[in-house]
Amino acid sequence: MMQSIRFKVLLTAIESFIKNALNVQVKDELNSDYGGFRCPDHLVCEPWSAINTFATIAIIFLNPKSRYYHSSELLKSMKMALQFIKRSINDDGSMNVYFWGEIRTKSTLPFVLNTLMKSYRLLAKHNIDDGLINDLGTLIKRCIEVVKSCPIENSTQGLTIASALIDFDKLFFDRSASDKAISYLFDRVDINHDGMYGGKSLSISMLSNAMLLNIAKKLNRPYMIDYVRRNLNFVLHNFRQDGGFALDYMINAGMDYTKPLEYSVWKEMSIIDHNGYYATAGDMLVSSFINSMENGYINYRPNMPHVNNSFRDHSRFFLTSNIGEFLLVEDELNNEGVSRLSLPSNYVKTFIDSNIARFKNGKMNAILMTESENLFSLENGQAVISHFRIKYKYYGYHIFMPKKLEIAGGSYILRDWFYHNKDSENIVGISQANLIIQVEFVYKHDHFEVLVSATGEKGIAFLLEFGIKKIGTLSIDNKEHILGNADLIPMDGKEATIKVGSDIIKICGGIVQHKIYCDKSLWVRDIRNVNIVMTPITPFSNRFNIFWK
Incomplete structure (x- = not known):
C-alpha cells in the first residue's frame, strides 16, 4: 500500500x-x-x-x-x-x-x-x-x-x-x-x-x-x-x-x-x-x-x-x-515485505578511522571532526551552528586543523602545535613547539562543555568563530538581532541565544581581547552566516558551554 x-x-x-x-x-x-x-x-x-x-x-x-x-x-x-x-x-x-x-x-x-x-x-x-x-x-x-x-x-x-x-x-x-x-x-x-x-x-x-x-x-x-x-x-x-x-x-x-x-x-x-x-x-x-x-x-x-x-x-x-x-x-524494486525499523534517535557514535564523533539527542544533531577547518557543527531543529573554527595570527594567518581525534574518558580532544622554524633538525616533539593548541569537548545530556587553550609564545591573536545560519533571531547583551540582517558579533563572557520558533541554542562564555578581526583584509569571513566571535590572546584557557533546549 x-x-x-x-x-x-x-x-x-x-x-x-x-x-x-x-x-x-x-x-x-x-x-x-x-x-x-x-x-x-x-x-x-x-x-x-x-x-x-x-x-x-x-x-x-x-x-x-x-x-x-x-x-x-x-x-x-x-x-x-x-x-x-x-x-x-x-x-x-x-x-x-x-x-x-x-x-x-x-x-x-x-x-x-x-x-x-x-x-x-x-x-x-x-x-x-x-x-x-x-x-x-x-x-x-x-x-x-x-x-x-x-x-x-x-x-x-x-x-x-x-x-x-x-x-x-x-x-x-x-x-x-x-x-x-x-x-x-x-x-x-x-x-x-x-x-x-x-x-x-x-x-x-x-x-x-x-x-x-x-x-x-x-x-x-x-x-x-x-x-x-x-x-x-x-x-x-x-x-x-x-x-x-x-x-x-x-x-x-x-x-x-x-x-x-x-x-x-x-x-x-x-x-x-x-x-x-x-x-x-x-x-x-x-x-x-x-x-x-x-x-x-x-x-x-x-x-x-x-x-x-x-x-x-x-x-x-x-x-x-x-x-x-x-x-x-x-x-x-518492491520492498513492501521489509518491516520498517525506526532509526536511532539518541546516541553517541565515534568513528575512529575517520576521526569523527556524532551526537544525536532527539532533534539535536552534532558532529565533531578533524582534518577540516570546520571542527564542530550543531543543529537543534532549525536553530543551527553551521561551523565552529579557530584561526590565529602567527607568522602569517593559520586555521586550526588537527589530524586526530583523541578520546579520554568522556572528553573528545583535538590538538595541534606550531613550530616557527619548521626546518630545524633539532625539533623532536611537541615539547619544543612554539605554540600548542588544544580543544576539549565534553558531552552532557543537554549541552557541550568546551575548553580551548593555547600555550607557548605570548601575545598571539586568536579568533574563535561560530557560523550561525541566518534564520531566526540572536539575543546577546540584552540586544536582539535579526539573523538575516546581522554580520559579525563579538561576545565577551555574555550569553548568546539563537532562537528559531521554539528551537533554541545558547552559547555561554568566551572572551574578547583584541579587534584584529575588524580588519576585513586580514580575516576572511563566511558571509553566508552570522559570525559570533571570541578573540583571546595567548596564553589563554577559554571555557564556554553550548546548550540546546
Missing part, C-alpha cells in the same frame, strides 16, 4: 516537472540551443540537465499510468533534446557544464553515459521509434570509445566507467567492453573500516555504492556488496528526523544531484539484507525529496537549515531533472 501511494505522489511531482521542461525547451530551429532546456535560474541550456530530462521524459512517456503515456508531444520533445545532446558532446568527449560558470570538461561523461544507456534500454525494450533509438545508440557508441581511453582521476570515476562498460556489453553484445571494465576494477575499494569513502562526499559515496551494486550483480562479485553495506551503516548515523542529513563535511563536499541513485541503493540493499533500517532510510529520503518540491522544481527554502547555502546557487532545473528515476526505482 505504501509503495502504491508513493508511486502516485511521485508521478504527480514528475508530471509537474515535465510541464516545466516542455515550457522551457528551446523550439526555435535557428537557435543554437535548439532542443535544450533553458534553466529559468541561470538562463543557459545545460547538457547534463538535458540528458537527465531526456531520461525522465522517456520514463514518463512509457508509463501507462501517466497522462503523458505515449504522448506525441513528449516523443517530439525527446527527438529535439537528443539533437541538442548530440551537438553538446564534443568529439573528444568533453561537454560544457555551468555549475560554477561555464566549464568544458570530460569528467562528467562516464556519469551521463550511465543515464543515456538507461534511456536506451527503456526505449529499445518498448521498440519506440527506430530513428530515435538508432540515433541514441550511435551517440552511446561514440561516447564509449572516448570513455575507454579516459584517464582515471579517482576511484569513483573508475567504478562508473567500469559499470558503463559492463552495461554497454549487455546492451550491444560487445565482450571487449566487459574485458576493459575488469581492468578498471581493483582488489580494494577506497573506503576505510568505518565505511567512509575517500571522497568524503555523500553524493560521491552513493555514486560509488550504485556502481558497486551494478558491478557486483553483473560480474557475480558479491563481496563488493559488503563495501556498500559498510558505507550505508556509516551514513545511517547522519540522518535527520525529517529525512534530510545533519550538517557535516559530507553535505558540504558535493552537489546534491544523486537522490534517485541514493534511493535505489537504500531500497535494493533493504531487499538484499532484509534490513528495516535501510528501508526506513529510503522512505525518509524520498519523502524529503517530495516535500522539497514546489511548482515542479526542488525548492531549497531559506528555512531548511540542513541545506548547504551553495546548493541555492545551483540550478533548480538541474537538481530536479533526474526525478524520473525515482519512478523507475518504484517500478523495478
Whole structure:
C-alpha cells in the first residue's frame, strides 16, 4: 500500500516537472540551443540537465499510468533534446557544464553515459521509434570509445566507467567492453573500516555504492556488496528526523544531484539484507525529496537549515531533472515485505578511522571532526551552528586543523602545535613547539562543555568563530538581532541565544581581547552566516558551554 501511494505522489511531482521542461525547451530551429532546456535560474541550456530530462521524459512517456503515456508531444520533445545532446558532446568527449560558470570538461561523461544507456534500454525494450533509438545508440557508441581511453582521476570515476562498460556489453553484445571494465576494477575499494569513502562526499559515496551494486550483480562479485553495506551503516548515523542529513563535511563536499541513485541503493540493499533500517532510510529520503518540491522544481527554502547555502546557487532545473528515476526505482524494486525499523534517535557514535564523533539527542544533531577547518557543527531543529573554527595570527594567518581525534574518558580532544622554524633538525616533539593548541569537548545530556587553550609564545591573536545560519533571531547583551540582517558579533563572557520558533541554542562564555578581526583584509569571513566571535590572546584557557533546549 505504501509503495502504491508513493508511486502516485511521485508521478504527480514528475508530471509537474515535465510541464516545466516542455515550457522551457528551446523550439526555435535557428537557435543554437535548439532542443535544450533553458534553466529559468541561470538562463543557459545545460547538457547534463538535458540528458537527465531526456531520461525522465522517456520514463514518463512509457508509463501507462501517466497522462503523458505515449504522448506525441513528449516523443517530439525527446527527438529535439537528443539533437541538442548530440551537438553538446564534443568529439573528444568533453561537454560544457555551468555549475560554477561555464566549464568544458570530460569528467562528467562516464556519469551521463550511465543515464543515456538507461534511456536506451527503456526505449529499445518498448521498440519506440527506430530513428530515435538508432540515433541514441550511435551517440552511446561514440561516447564509449572516448570513455575507454579516459584517464582515471579517482576511484569513483573508475567504478562508473567500469559499470558503463559492463552495461554497454549487455546492451550491444560487445565482450571487449566487459574485458576493459575488469581492468578498471581493483582488489580494494577506497573506503576505510568505518565505511567512509575517500571522497568524503555523500553524493560521491552513493555514486560509488550504485556502481558497486551494478558491478557486483553483473560480474557475480558479491563481496563488493559488503563495501556498500559498510558505507550505508556509516551514513545511517547522519540522518535527520525529517529525512534530510545533519550538517557535516559530507553535505558540504558535493552537489546534491544523486537522490534517485541514493534511493535505489537504500531500497535494493533493504531487499538484499532484509534490513528495516535501510528501508526506513529510503522512505525518509524520498519523502524529503517530495516535500522539497514546489511548482515542479526542488525548492531549497531559506528555512531548511540542513541545506548547504551553495546548493541555492545551483540550478533548480538541474537538481530536479533526474526525478524520473525515482519512478523507475518504484517500478523495478518492491520492498513492501521489509518491516520498517525506526532509526536511532539518541546516541553517541565515534568513528575512529575517520576521526569523527556524532551526537544525536532527539532533534539535536552534532558532529565533531578533524582534518577540516570546520571542527564542530550543531543543529537543534532549525536553530543551527553551521561551523565552529579557530584561526590565529602567527607568522602569517593559520586555521586550526588537527589530524586526530583523541578520546579520554568522556572528553573528545583535538590538538595541534606550531613550530616557527619548521626546518630545524633539532625539533623532536611537541615539547619544543612554539605554540600548542588544544580543544576539549565534553558531552552532557543537554549541552557541550568546551575548553580551548593555547600555550607557548605570548601575545598571539586568536579568533574563535561560530557560523550561525541566518534564520531566526540572536539575543546577546540584552540586544536582539535579526539573523538575516546581522554580520559579525563579538561576545565577551555574555550569553548568546539563537532562537528559531521554539528551537533554541545558547552559547555561554568566551572572551574578547583584541579587534584584529575588524580588519576585513586580514580575516576572511563566511558571509553566508552570522559570525559570533571570541578573540583571546595567548596564553589563554577559554571555557564556554553550548546548550540546546
